[in-house]
Amino acid sequence: MFLKIHKKKTEKIAQIQNKTPFKELQDLEKNKYDHIYEKWSYFYFPISFLIFFRNIISRYSIRRGESLLDIGCGEGYFSNILSKLGLEVTGVDISKTGINIAKKRYGDKITWIIGDALELKFQEKFDIILCAGFSPFSLISDLSSSKAKSIRDKLFSYLKKGGLFIFYYPSDLSSRRSEDGWMNFSINQIREYFLSLPNTANNNLYLFYPPMHLLLGRYALSRIVTNYLKKNKIIRYIRPVIILIILKNDKY
Numbered sequence: 322m323f324l325k326i327h328k329k330k331t332e333k334i335a336q337i338q339n340k341t342p343f344k345e346l347q348d349l350e351k352n353k354y355d356h357i358y359e360k361w362s363y364f365y366f367p368i369s370f371l372i373f374f375r376n377i378i379s380r381y382s383i384r385r386g387e388s389l390l391d392i393g394c395g396e397g398y399f400s401n402i403l404s405k406l407g408l409e410v411t412g413v414d415i416s417k418t419g420i421n422i423a424k425k426r427y428g429d430k431i432t433w434i435i436g437d438a439l440e441l442k443f444q445e446k447f448d449i450i451l452c453a454g455f456s457p458f459s460l461i462s463d464l465s466s467s468k469a470k471s472i473r474d475k476l477f478s479y480l481k482k483g484g485l486f487i488f489y490y491p492s493d494l495s496s497r498r499s500e501d502g503w504m505n506f507s508i509n510q511i512r513e514y515f516l517s518l519p520n521t522a523n524n525n526l527y528l529f530y531p532p533m534h535l536l537l538g539r540y541a542l543s544r545i546v547t548n549y550l551k552k553n554k555i556i557r558y559i560r561p562v563i564i565l566i567i568l569k570n571d572k573y
Contacts, residue, residue: 343468346460347437351415354456358396358418365398365531372534374402376542381485381567383408387448390479392438393455397423400431408449413438439475446481453489459504464514473514480570488515488566493557505561508551515566527565 341349377383385407391400394412396419404410404427413434414420420435434441439457461469480486492505499505506514512526528550533541540546542565550562 343460347415347457350456350460354395354414354416355418358416358422362396362422366535369531369534370399370402372538373531373541374399374406376534376539377487377567378406380539380542383449383485388445389449389451390447392450392452392476393457394423394433395419395454397427397431397433399451399453401427403451404431411447413441439472441479443479447479447484448481449485449487450476450480451487451489452476453487454491458490458506459502462498462504464506464510469514473518477570482570484570486566486568486570488564488568490564491561492564493561494551494564495557506564508564511564511566515568518568525565525567528562529565530560530562 387408389403389408389410391397391403391410391412394400394414395416397412400410400412400423411432411434412420412423413436414423415435415437417435420433423431424433438455457472458469461472463469477486488511490506490511491503492507492511493499494507495505496507496510497505508526508528516526526547527542528547529541530550533546537543537546550556556562
């Protein structure tokens with residue numbers, strides 16, 4: 322009975338989102354996150370994420386001083402970690418409240434930008450793009466749509482040729498919306514959206530939970546862990562996993 326009620330709620334949410342213009346949904350998201358950041362901060366796993374990003378830097382031979390654009394940086398948590406690890410970080414978010422908190426917490430060692438990440442113009446491109454939980458993806462139900470493709474292409478346009486694109490997205494892999502409106506894309510949807518891109522190399526897709534990095538270190542990103550989480554629906558129902566895709570851009 323509970324699952325039937327939950328399914329009806331999520332279907333109704335999906336219908337409302339599908340009928341609402343994208344720009345209007347963006348404005349609603351901005352207001353939502355402004356409100357969230359005014360009330361509380363998201364809970365993170367500081368040591369886990371430090372290990373996670375160290376592993377990424379080591380695995381993909383990222384050098385100190387390389388430029389990174391943190392898309393949808395929120396309160397700047399990931400931006401700060403990556404800056405401490407030696408990268409030249411620019412954090413952008415549409416929420417003025419989120420950026421103001423980031424500035425207050427982490428100072429001006431990071432370049433902070435308030436604005437729509439899909440409308441930016443930069444004089445130079447970046448070595449790395451981090452796209453972690455970027456909410457405009459969740460405003461779209463169909464990743465094969467022209468709007469979804471335009472978002473992907475816009476983000477890739479900020480990346481240098483040979484640069485690294487890191488996509489980090491929470492999902493229970495159900496292909497349905499949660500009651501809070503978040504779109505839970507499946508592995509196949511994400512794979513088709515990104516890994517089918519021409520002119521990309523070193524394409525990797527993983528599933529993980531952040532605390533796993535404390536226990537498993539670099540082995541948290543592995544085929545064994547990914548396959549285990551892909552098969553275990555009960556665990557994913559309790560807490561969404563993180564879908565991680567890393568691509569090397571050979572197009573722009």
